[in-house]
Amino acid sequence: MNDLFFSFIPGNSILHRLDPRTKIIGLMIVSICILQISSFSGMALVTLIFAAFVFACKLPLMHFVRSVRPMIIFFLLIFLMQLFFTEGTPLFSLSLVTVSYEGLILGTILTLRFVFLLIFAALLTATTSPSGITAGIERLLRHFPLRHAGISSHDIAMMMSLSIYFVPMLYDNFKNLRDAQFSRGLDIRKEPLKAILSLSVPLIGMSVRAVDDVAMAMESRCYQSTGRSSMHVLEFGRYDHLFILLYFFVVVLCLIF
């Protein structure tokens, strides 16, 4: 389970040492820029920025390939939809549809956008511990008047933190269930519907019980959504200020490209 996509890779690189808030804000800015870029030169620039980070942090490239891999069918669908259904200068025709030059360009740009959104998100999770991310989000949300709407930033952070914690737990439960059902003769190829039901129903039951147990453990340890303190001290350092400056350059470059 340690090789799961979007997992944290411990380290001491410049990105690892940044305040989570700087990285979260950075991801938001980069994401907006990626969505704005519609040229290959812009995409090349984003690739360079990404490569520089990966190289500087000495992160394994395979980690990012793993982050993209589960979405390949989705990317392919996006690409094909643009390729076949965008009107423009025809390149060639297949029986029912015509592939246009504009479709090819649009499909490639759109697919690259999604790929970059994913790998930059993976860059954040690879260099920030899950608790760092939730602490960062919690601190950022404090600046919004959520409490007037009866929402606590602690609650949101706790929900996120528990969701991240539950993913591997769910996966472990799923593997145990799958092994148990297979050992009792379940054949997913012969009876796919039965297999889905026999795995999903107990998995939901187990998850509900696990949530109930965790809620009781939290209550028992005096959980309260307001007035909590934290063991994490988030402080902006020299590099954080430098990165905030860097974000302005990224925005300017994005506007140019």
Place this chain on the structure above:
Amino acid sequence: MIKITNLSYRYPDGTLALNSVNLDIKKGEFVVIAGKNGCGKSTLLRSINGLILPSEGSVAVNGMYTSDRSRVMDIRRMAGMIFQNPESQFIGMTVEEDVAFGPENLSLSTEEIHKLVEKSLRAVEMHEFRDHTPRILSGGQKQKIALASVLAMEPGIILLDEVTTMLDPDSRNEILSLVKRLHENGTTIVYVTHLLEELVHADRLVVMEEGRIMHDGDPRTILSQAKVTTFGFNLPPIIELSRKLRDSGIIDRTTFPLSKDELMEALCQLK
């Protein structure tokens, strides 16, 4: 320290889990609550922790009633609880964060939180695992972390709900040694189990059946006198052997060994 008066608890489906339970637990006692599955022992522990409210009667911890919701946080801080399944009581991403969860809820300063985390992890000899993900630890290590998480809130009472049920014998012994050490340091222990071999360190045994207390007193007296059938479960082989040796007059009638070590000592004294 804990005063339970005529406590009854009925689940929403109508099942009566606790039926007029009366129990006084004094400061520094090591009380084992035993009984077969479904006898109400876990429900009793949850009532003490204020996780469930009495249908009838009352539960008071240090004079604070669980029905007084303004005091429930004080009660939970005073009486920390550890659950049976170590897997489902983790909240933090790392061992350190999980242990810090309680002190964070008590709004302690960052410095105090770090001190308590360090102290609690050292108490259970798990400080080297502070950066680990709880998930990857063994069952025994997980239960030690759960114990450290409760210790970080500096409770006077620790409620343990069948904490060794899912552990191997070595891990079980480690947890029992830790609990014994805590008791020696003055912590009140309320230990729920259905494994009677675990009560060797207890001052007092409370046997429950169908939501009622059937026996309450010194473990040696109860186990040496009460009929096996009244417990509703099988006695451990050591205790059965002690009974037979005593009834046959092989060992002294005034002694009743509860553990392997005690039995060996009694046998060694035979002439």
